Amino acid sequence: MAKIAVLGYGTVGSGVVEVIKTNSAVVSKKAGEPLEVKYVLDLREFPGDPVQDILTHDFNDILGDDEVSVVVEVMGGTKPAYEFVKKSLEKGKSVCTSNKALVAAHGSELLRIAKENGVNFLFEASVGGGIPIIRPLNRSITSDNIQEITGILNGTTNYMLTKMADEGLEYDDVLKDAQARGYAERDPSADVEGWDTCRKIAILASIATGKEVSFEDIPTEGITKISKRDMDYVKKMGMSIKLFATAKLDGDKVWARVAPAVVGKEHPLSFVSDVFNGILVKGDMLGDVMFYGAGAGKLPTASAVVSDIVDAVRNKNVNLGLSWSEDKQKLSDINTMQVSKLVRLAYNDKAKALFAVKTGFGDCDIIELDNVKGEFAFVTPVYTEGSLNKKLVELENTDGVGEIINTVRMG
Amino acid sequence: MAKIAVLGYGTVGSGVVEVIKTNSAVVSKKAGEPLEVKYVLDLREFPGDPVQDILTHDFNDILGDDEVSVVVEVMGGTKPAYEFVKKSLEKGKSVCTSNKALVAAHGSELLRIAKENGVNFLFEASVGGGIPIIRPLNRSITSDNIQEITGILNGTTNYMLTKMADEGLEYDDVLKDAQARGYAERDPSADVEGWDTCRKIAILASIATGKEVSFEDIPTEGITKISKRDMDYVKKMGMSIKLFATAKLDGDKVWARVAPAVVGKEHPLSFVSDVFNGILVKGDMLGDVMFYGAGAGKLPTASAVVSDIVDAVRNKNVNLGLSWSEDKQKLSDINTMQVSKLVRLAYNDKAKALFAVKTGFGDCDIIELDNVKGEFAFVTPVYTEGSLNKKLVELENTDGVGEIINTVRMG
Numbered sequence: 086m087a088k089i090a091v092l093g094y095g096t097v098g099s100g101v102v103e104v105i106k107t108n109s110a111v112v113s114k115k116a117g118e119p120l121e122v123k124y125v126l127d128l129r130e131f132p133g134d135p136v137q138d139i140l141t142h143d144f145n146d147i148l149g150d151d152e153v154s155v156v157v158e159v160m161g162g163t164k165p166a167y168e169f170v171k172k173s174l175e176k177g178k179s180v181c182t183s184n185k186a187l188v189a190a191h192g193s194e195l196l197r198i199a200k201e202n203g204v205n206f207l208f209e210a211s212v213g214g215g216i217p218i219i220r221p222l223n224r225s226i227t228s229d230n231i232q233e234i235t236g237i238l239n240g241t242t243n244y245m246l247t248k249m250a251d252e253g254l255e256y257d258d259v260l261k262d263a264q265a266r267g268y269a270e271r272d273p274s275a276d277v278e279g280w281d282t283c284r285k286i287a288i289l290a291s292i293a294t295g296k297e298v299s300f301e302d303i304p305t306e307g308i309t310k311i312s313k314r315d316m317d318y319v320k321k322m323g324m325s326i327k328l329f330a331t332a333k334l335d336g337d338k339v340w341a342r343v344a345p346a347v348v349g350k351e352h353p354l355s356f357v358s359d360v361f362n363g364i365l366v367k368g369d370m371l372g373d374v375m376f377y378g379a380g381a382g383k384l385p386t387a388s389a390v391v392s393d394i395v396d397a398v399r400n401k402n403v404n405l406g407l408s409w410s411e412d413k414q415k416l417s418d419i420n421t422m423q424v425s426k427l428v429r430l431a432y433n434d435k436a437k438a439l440f441a442v443k444t445g446f447g448d449c450d451i452i453e454l455d456n457v458k459g460e461f462a463f464v465t466p467v468y469t470e471g472s473l474n475k476k477l478v479e480l481e482n483t484d485g486v487g488e489i490i491n492t493v494r495m496g
Numbered sequence: 497m498a499k500i501a502v503l504g505y506g507t508v509g510s511g512v513v514e515v516i517k518t519n520s521a522v523v524s525k526k527a528g529e530p531l532e533v534k535y536v537l538d539l540r541e542f543p544g545d546p547v548q549d550i551l552t553h554d555f556n557d558i559l560g561d562d563e564v565s566v567v568v569e570v571m572g573g574t575k576p577a578y579e580f581v582k583k584s585l586e587k588g589k590s591v592c593t594s595n596k597a598l599v600a601a602h603g604s605e606l607l608r609i610a611k612e613n614g615v616n617f618l619f620e621a622s623v624g625g626g627i628p629i630i631r632p633l634n635r636s637i638t639s640d641n642i643q644e645i646t647g648i649l650n651g652t653t654n655y656m657l658t659k660m661a662d663e664g665l666e667y668d669d670v671l672k673d674a675q676a677r678g679y680a681e682r683d684p685s686a687d688v689e690g691w692d693t694c695r696k697i698a699i700l701a702s703i704a705t706g707k708e709v710s711f712e713d714i715p716t717e718g719i720t721k722i723s724k725r726d727m728d729y730v731k732k733m734g735m736s737i738k739l740f741a742t743a744k745l746d747g748d749k750v751w752a753r754v755a756p757a758v759v760g761k762e763h764p765l766s767f768v769s770d771v772f773n774g775i776l777v778k779g780d781m782l783g784d785v786m787f788y789g790a791g792a793g794k795l796p797t798a799s800a801v802v803s804d805i806v807d808a809v810r811n812k813n814v815n816l817g818l819s820w821s822e823d824k825q826k827l828s829d830i831n832t833m834q835v836s837k838l839v840r841l842a843y844n845d846k847a848k849a850l851f852a853v854k855t856g857f858g859d860c861d862i863i864e865l866d867n868v869k870g871e872f873a874f875v876t877p878v879y880t881e882g883s884l885n886k887k888l889v890e891l892e893n894t895d896g897v898g899e900i901i902n903t904v905r906m907g
Contacts, residue, residue, distance in 0.1 A: 104639050104781050114706075115638035117817070209636070215782045217636035224635070225620070225628035227526035228515050228802035295525075353788060356767045370515050370799035371626045371789065377764060378785035388781035391639035399817075406528070406810075 087116065087398040090124040090147040092169055093160035094136060097183050097210070098125065100387025101157055102136060105394075112391060116398040123153060144169055148176055155397045157390060158182040167191050174198045174206060179401075181393035183210035183386055189284035193297045196408040203402050207393035212238060212285040213362045215385025216378040217392075222292045222366070223407045229368030231293040233333045235496075238285040240360035240380040241268045241276040242308050242328045246345075247358040250325055255313045268360065279307035279328060279343040286330035289364070290341055292407075293332065296414035298341065304419045305343040315491055318429065318452050318462045324349050327357070329496055338417040346496030347427050354496075420471030428477065429490040431460045437485020445480050460490060498527065498809040501535040501558040503580055504571035505547060508594050508621070509536065511798030512568055513547060516805075523802060527809040534564060555580055559587055566808045568801060569593040578602050585609045585617060590812075592804035594621035594797055600695035604708045607819040614813050618804035623649060623696045624773045626796025627789040628803075633703045633777070634818045640779030642704040644744045646907075649696040651771035651791040652679045652687040653719050653739045657756075658769040661736055666724045679771065689718035690739060690754040697741035700775070701752055703818075704743065707825035709752060715830045716754040726902055729840065729863050729873040735760045738768070740907055749828040757907030758838050765907075831882030839888065840901040842871045848896020856891050871901060 089105070091098050105112060105120050113119040124147050125136050144165075147153055156173040158180055160166050166187050170180050175198060182188065187195075188208045199206035209219045213236070222231075237243050245259045254262075260277070263269035275281045287300035308328050319326050329346040332339050348355045353375045357363035362380025367373050379385035396405070432438035442449055442463050449463040465473060481489050500516070502509050516523060516531050524530040535558050536547050555576075558564055567584040569591055571577050577598050581591050586609060593599065599606075599619045610617035620630045624647070633642075648654050656670045665673075671688070674680035686692045698711035719739050730737050740757040743750055759766045764786045768774035773791025778784050790796035807816070843849030853860055853874055860874040876884060892900050 108639055108641060108781065111641055112639050215779075216785055217632045220636045221628045221632055224807070225631045225803055226799075227806040228519055228523050228799050230519060230522055350767075353767070356761075356764070368626075368799060370519065370795045370802075372793075372796050374627055374787070374789035376785070376787060379783045382783070384781045385783050388637075388639050388779060391781075392636055395638040396635070 087118055087120050087154055088123040088152045089120055089155045089157060089394060090126065090153045091122055091157045091159065092126045092144070092166070093158070094125050094127040094129070094131065095159065096383045097159040097386050097390065098157070100383040101159060101390050104384065104387045104391045112395060116395045118398065120394065120398065123150070148172055153178060154401060155179045155181060155394055157394065158184055158187070159390065160184070161186065163187050163190055170195060171198060174202055174204060177202050177204055179204040179207070179397035181207045181390055181397060183208070183390050185211040185281070185284045185288060189287045189300045192288065192291060193409060193411040197411065200404045200408060203404050205397050205400060205405050205407070207396060208288070209393050210386045210389035212288050213364055213376065213378065214240070214380040214382060215389050216362055216364065216376050216380065217389070218289070218364050218376050219292065221376065222289065226366060226368055226371065229370045230334070231366060232369055233331065233367040234286070234289050234293055234364065235329055235331045235354065236286065236289065236364040237327050237354055237357045237362055238330050238364070238380065239276055239282045239328060240362060241273070242282070243357065243362070244268055244360045245277070246308060246311070246326050246328065249311070249313065249316050250320060253313060256309065256311060277307045277309050279305040282328060282330045283343045286332055286341060286343060290332035290339060290414065291409045294339060294414045295409050296412045297409060298332070298339065298414045298416070302416050303341045303343060306345065308345055310491060311345055311493070312491070315429065315493060317454055318427065319347050321452055321454060322347070325355060326493060327354060327496065335417040338415045340417045340419065340422045342419055342422070344494055346494050348496040352496060420469060422470050423467050424470045424473060425467045425495040426465050426473060426492045427462055427495060428465060428492050429460060429462045430480070431487030431490055432485060433487050434485035441480055441483040441486050445476055464495060498529055498531050498565055499534040499563045500531055500566045500568060500805060501537065501564045502533055502568045502570065503537045503555070503577070504569070505536050505538040505540070505542065506570065506572070507794045508570040508797050508801065511794040512570060512801050515795065515798045515802045523806060527806045529809065531805065531809065534561070559583055564589060565812060566590045566592060566805055568805065569595055569598070570801065571595070572597065574598050574601055581606060582609060585613055585615060588613050588615055590615040590618070590808035592618045592801055592808055594619070594801050596622040596692070596695045596699060600698045600711045603699065603702060604820060604822040608822065611815045611819060614815050616808050616811060616816050616818070618807060619699070620804050621797045621800035623699050624775055624787065624789065625651070625791040625793060626800050627773055627775065627787050627791065628800070629700070629775050629787050630703065632787065633700065637777060637779055637782065640781045641745070642777060643780055644742070644778040645697070645700050645704055645775065646740055646742045646765065647697065647700065647775035648738050648765055648768045648773055649741050649775070649791065650687055650693045650739060651773060652684070653693070654768065654773070655679055655771045657719060657722070657737050657739065660722070660724065660727050661731060664724060667720065667722060688720050690716040693739060693741045694754045697743055697752060697754060701743035701750060701825065702820045705750060705825045706820050707823045708820055709743070709750065709825045709827070713827050714752045714754060717756065719756055721902060722756055722904070723902070726840065726904060728865055729838065730758050732863055732865060733758070736766060737904060738765060738907065746828040749826045751828045751830065751833045753830055753833070755905055757905050759907040763907060831880060833881050834878050835881045835884060836878045836906040837876050837884060837903045838873055838906060839876060839903050840871060840873045841891070842898030842901055843896060844898050845896035852891055852894040852897050856887055875906060
């Protein structure tokens with residue numbers, strides 16, 4: 086009987102307790118022994134909930150109980166999660182977490198401490214919710230140099246972009262809808278500014294490179310600038326906009342970025358809509374493989390956490406060797422990355438503006454909307470980000486051209 | 497230094513040697529030690545190829561060499577693969593194979609022998625080529641009851657169906673094209689009759705249920721009856737036809753089948769086209785997750801084999817506990833499975849035929865093609881397979897109705 090402690094009885098924490106109870110047969114079979122949730126730590130009381138019997142408000146109850154071999158951290162944030170996780174590992178307890186903020190900020194150190202103590206620090210649920218991605222990267226794709234990872238890693242923004250496209254709504258309206266459904270927080274910044282996505286791609290890139298990719302260094306752009314009008318152009322092109330997180334090998338460096346991207350139907354991630362997530366991994370031998378599923382939600386996320394618990398129990402006192410070094414992975418200057426953009430251009434004189442586009446960029450696809458005057462959109466050829474931005478400034482200063490209303494990268 | 501022997505220097509075998517050589521840095525890092533291919537077994541000679549120096553024609557050279565800890569079986573077929581694999585395991589060597597025929601026919605026994613000898617029998621490449629699916633099923637999706645697995649598991653037939661749809665070609669023409677490209681054999685039966693797919697779903701279903709699913713018991717229908725005209729109806733519906741393999745939990749039994757299916761754009765497998773494979777797994781906690789990638793090809797398949805070698809080397813003398821029992825998994829009568837079908841109906845009297853459809857099946861979607869007279873298609877409601885088939889016989893015997901030209905299940 087393996088004894089488990091769950092830190093935090095919120096959505097994921099109560100899901101973990103539920104999965105272990107509901108699926109006890111399959112879970113004990115896979116783990117090699119039954120699991121028992123011995124403690125749940127939460128500051129609140131839950132009168133009437135059976136969890137009340139195993140509830141504690143004091144982390145030291147858990148830390149001091151040598152029977153507890155696995156600690157599940159599903160509180161979120163880094164305070165006090167970081168301290169609790171570190172102390173648990175140091176006490177020889179494995180830790181399973183869904184907390185991407187913790188992993189992105191302290192993963193290297195916590196992986197090292199786990200190794201030093203012969204236990205495991207596992208975080209399958211921190212990226213892609215229920216989608217198996219961390220374990221496949223660590224243990225399945227082991228004969229490839231991973232050349233690129235591109236993912237749709239945030240369900241809230243993907244839901245919002247899907248709804249904008251399907252229903253022709255403005256950004257503010259879909260945000261209100263997402264908040265009403267509980268997909269977006271009252272302060273939606275972590276999702277819509279791309280910060281959540283940024284932490285997740287930092288974790289995946291750290292695994293792929295074996296070095297620490299700092300999320301703070303990844304250029305991150307959210308979806309707040311995407312308007313209904315942008316979406317209209319993209320729909321006319323038969324394409325869609327996704328919030329892409331990308332990490333791409335550049336010699337011994339890595340280009341990494343989070344930004345909206347215009348995606349055609351032939352892209353394997355184009356069908357990933359609503360709250361779903363998808364992750365495309367490119368190996369030098371394997372080619373493209375893609376993983377898809379529910380990127381959030383109580384039970385899918387809890388399922389991934391419990392699969393980590395199973396792994397921890399099966400490998401008691403055996404460190405699984407999953408780690409990345411504490412050396413920093415160097416990132417490439419994003420201005421050197423190859424990119425093509427969809428550009429919305431306001432004009433004062435259409436003929437002159439078209440001529441300016443042709444002069445600057447050659448023959449481009451020009452997209453015009455019915456009943457929309459004074460602007461068109463075009464797709465640039467591929468340049469480095471830096472030189473493309475320079476050319477766009479030149480374009481904006483050309484006679485007959487008004488201003489660049491918005492640009493979105495082509496995915 | 498782990499010493500490897502490769503049985504068979506065909507497409508996959510030469511790919512395995514190439515991956516180990518090209519990616520030696522990443523492979524040795526993940527395996528914890530360098531790998532050396534000490535033997536390649538093949539009946540042929542390869543003058544001028546460096547493999548000639550390590551070539552043997554005698555399996556006993558490998559079996560008798562205690563330095564060889566991992567045997568890679570990539571010969572295909574069961575004779576002599578079965579004997580070689582069995583002997584290797586009994587000698588305490590782990591075996592990695594891409595051979596679905598071997599795994600489907602002898603998996604239960606070989607897994608048991610591996611366990612008895614404290615080594616591993618691994619077969620990631622036997623299903624889905626380079627796609628990580630066997631290991632995720634065994635080690636990631638460990639807290640769910642797997643309720644359903646549906647896959648596009650054969651690249652050749654998926655290529656053919658895609659080409660029929662995209663280019664409006666007849667079956668015979670795309671078969672010739674697939675043969676010319678080397679995707680289909682001169683005798684294409686194993687692919688086009690669904691036998692290859694059948695073995696693969698038997699393997700996945702055995703893992704999911706933990707019991708032996710016999711491929712011989714799975715009702716299997718290939719793509720040979722799909723015509724350009726069928727495809728025209730399906731295209732008019734905005735849908736596509738895929739060769740689906742399905743295993744679905746039915747209490748303690750399993751429905752399993754291989755058959756073409758009409759798939760709408762909202763289905764996560766609908767975008768899987770050309771030679772790609774996709775596998776959808778439904779867990780009771782996880783919901784749907786999907787895995788996608790190259791289902792065949794030299795390097796992707798070899799990459800999956802080498803990931804098994806890495807696993808075998810990392811876990812020398814530790815059986816990973818992957819197995820299904822030798823008990824037979826009971827299959828449900830396929831006639832009790834819920835199904836809806838697209839039916840192509842020839843009529844003698846259109847009004848009478850439409851009335852007969854309405855009388856028998858209620859209001860159905862009726863699909864007609866421009867310039868095609870004497871037939872239409874309709875989509876039935878959902879019935880059990882058995883009762884639907886009975887209703888179709890009744891329909892065929894109704895006044896004004898000609899014959900049922902073809903039926904394809906809705907996916």
